[in-house]
Amino acid sequence: MFGLPRKFIDSFSAEVPEHELEICLRVAKYLGFSQVWISNPTKATKDILKQSSTLKYPKVFQRIDIGLNDNDKAKIISTLRQKRRHFPIIAITCATPDITAWAAQDNRIDILKFRPFEIGKLLTRSVAKLMNNHNKCLEISLADLYTLPYRSHIAAIRNIRNAFTEIIRKHVSYIFSSGAANIEHLRTPRELASLGQILLNSTQLPLNALSVTPHSLLTQNLRKITPDYVIPGVFKVNPSNQPKFEEE
Amino acid sequence: MDERVRYINIRMISQSSLTEKDAWHVVSSEIRRLVGTVGAADIGLFLAFFDPKTQGGIFRVAHKYIHRVRGALCFVQKWNQNPFFAYSENVSGTLKTAKEELLSTGHLHRASAFNKIFHNYWKSSFDDD
Numbered sequence: 001m002f003g004l005p006r007k008f009i010d011s012f013s014a015e016v017p018e019h020e021l022e023i024c025l026r027v028a029k030y031l032g033f034s035q036v037w038i039s040n041p042t043k044a045t046k047d048i049l050k051q052s053s054t055l056k057y058p059k060v061f062q063r064i065d066i067g068l069n070d071n072d073k074a075k076i077i078s079t080l081r082q083k084r085r086h087f088p089i090i091a092i093t094c095a096t097p098d099i100t101a102w103a104a105q106d107n108r109i110d111i112l113k114f115r116p117f118e119i120g121k122l123l124t125r126s127v128a129k130l131m132n133n134h135n136k137c138l139e140i141s142l143a144d145l146y147t148l149p150y151r152s153h154i155a156a157i158r159n160i161r162n163a164f165t166e167i168i169r170k171h172v173s174y175i176f177s178s179g180a181a182n183i184e185h186l187r188t189p190r191e192l193a194s195l196g197q198i199l200l201n202s203t204q205l206p207l208n209a210l211s212v213t214p215h216s217l218l219t220q221n222l223r224k225i226t227p228d229y230v231i232p233g234v235f236k237v238n239p240s241n242q243p244k245f246e247e248e
Numbered sequence: 249m250d251e252r253v254r255y256i257n258i259r260m261i262s263q264s265s266l267t268e269k270d271a272w273h274v275v276s277s278e279i280r281r282l283v284g285t286v287g288a289a290d291i292g293l294f295l296a297f298f299d300p301k302t303q304g305g306i307f308r309v310a311h312k313y314i315h316r317v318r319g320a321l322c323f324v325q326k327w328n329q330n331p332f333f334a335y336s337e338n339v340s341g342t343l344k345t346a347k348e349e350l351l352s353t354g355h356l357h358r359a360s361a362f363n364k365i366f367h368n369y370w371k372s373s374f375d376d377d
Contacts, residue, residue: 027365030358031335146322150281153323183369187322188335194318198282203315 006207008189009214010058011037011177013141014065018044024183025057031188033058037089037177037214039065061218063089065113073102080108088221091139094122104130107232110221111139111175117152120159128170137217138167140199141179142192160199168200175217176209252311255296255346257337258321259304259359261366263330268298271305274327274334279320291316296343299350302359304337306346314339331370333362 010033016024021038028036038045041062049060064087066076076092076099084090091111094100100122103109112131114122123138131138145156167174176196180186187195189210196206223229228236258275260266266274272295279288291313297306309317317336324334337355340346349355 023365023369027362030361142322147325183365184325184331184333191318191322191336194315195322197315198319 006211007034007215008032008211009035009037010189011063011179012039013143013179013181014039014067015181018042018048020182021045022048024180024186025060027183027186029056029058031186033189035059035061037061037063039063061088063087063091066090066092073099084108085225088218088225097122100127101130104136105134107134109136110217111137113139113141114163116145116148116156116160119163123163123166125166125170128166128172131172132170136172137213138172138174140174140176142176142187142195143179143181143185146195147185157199164200173213174209175214176206253308254311254314254339254341255343256307256309256314256317256339257304257346257350257355258307259302259335259337259355259362261303261333261362262327263367263370265300266303267300268295270327271295271298274324274332275307275317275320278324279317282320282323283316287316293317297347302351302356304350304359306343306350333366
């Protein structure tokens with residue numbers, strides 16, 4: 001049976017300049033994305049988003065992307081303390097084995113990202129197991145792959161494929177995104193899924209990684225930033241919603 | 249299982265307009281770079297139709313390997329040292345429907361919007377340099 005059409009979700013790189021954000025959103029809408037995640041929004045970005053009409057652009061959600069520049073653990077922790085209650089998604093780009101192992105266990109972090117030429121070294125079987133135990137998600141920014149120089153493609157594709165064998169073996173969820181820094185890096189969802197298909201050797205899974213998996217992650221995490229959230233699995237129950245039992 | 253054919257519409261946006269030969273070279277060279285000559289032979293790529301006015305081409309491919317063509321399109325960034333953008337529109341089973349889709353109002357509207365956006369973007373980035 002045919003269901004509803006898929007709603008594709010993309011996430012942009014943190015390096016998108018403020019003046020290009022509006023045009024990137026327009027192109028994303030034309031390409032067929034219904035939702036876009038923007039990394040590290042500034043005050044100016046938020047103003048642009050407020051002014052923009054929702055008809056022209058896809059639905060926008062903001063997320064925190066901890067980049068390679070702040071791979072100091074103390075700095076990451078302070079960023080997490082300040083911002084984690086305000087953003088539904090928190091992603092980290094891992095560059096060292098220490099940070100990777102720590103991030104795979106921290107409850108505040110939702111997504112782990114790796115550079116294509118480092119993923120094979122950092123995403124080991126033990127890290128994949130930790131990610132599964134702590135419900136972490138792997139994100140592959142495909143723009144990192146297709147913007148690499150041609151001489152690096154062979155190694156990058158091999159590294160990503162090796163990482164995916166571990167990820168699939170340990171049942172870790174993963175998402176694909178364009179990770180575009182400008183409009184030239186944006187691609188249609190079907191093209192991104194096809195590239196995912198080449199990496200994974202599977203038909204349906206890459207499509208889910210662009211639509212179903214990010215959607216479920218977001219809905220789960222939007223609940224996390226509500227004031228009722230206490231710790232994973234524990235929520236405050238509002239007494240006004242409780243059914244009243246009358247005494248006989 | 250028998251091989252079936254599919255027709256994939258690919259729209260190209262570049263600073264100068266492309267000929268049929270250019271369109272073929274852009275797609276085939278990128279596919280050959282990604283999957284090799286043998287892989288390209290499996291795909292059975294063939295340029296069935298090209299409309300120079302709308303810069304859209306219809307490529308015939310084997311139904312099992314559509315993902316290879318689309319995947320290869322991701323890697324296309326430049327053509328003749330000039331910025332270039334190509335995207336796939338839809339896949340159909342017959343050449344007739346593929347042509348109808350290529351020249352449909354919705355797709356043409358989107359292509360003209362992309363043309364405007366990308367030409368302005370390239371112009372502004374060229375001015376910055």
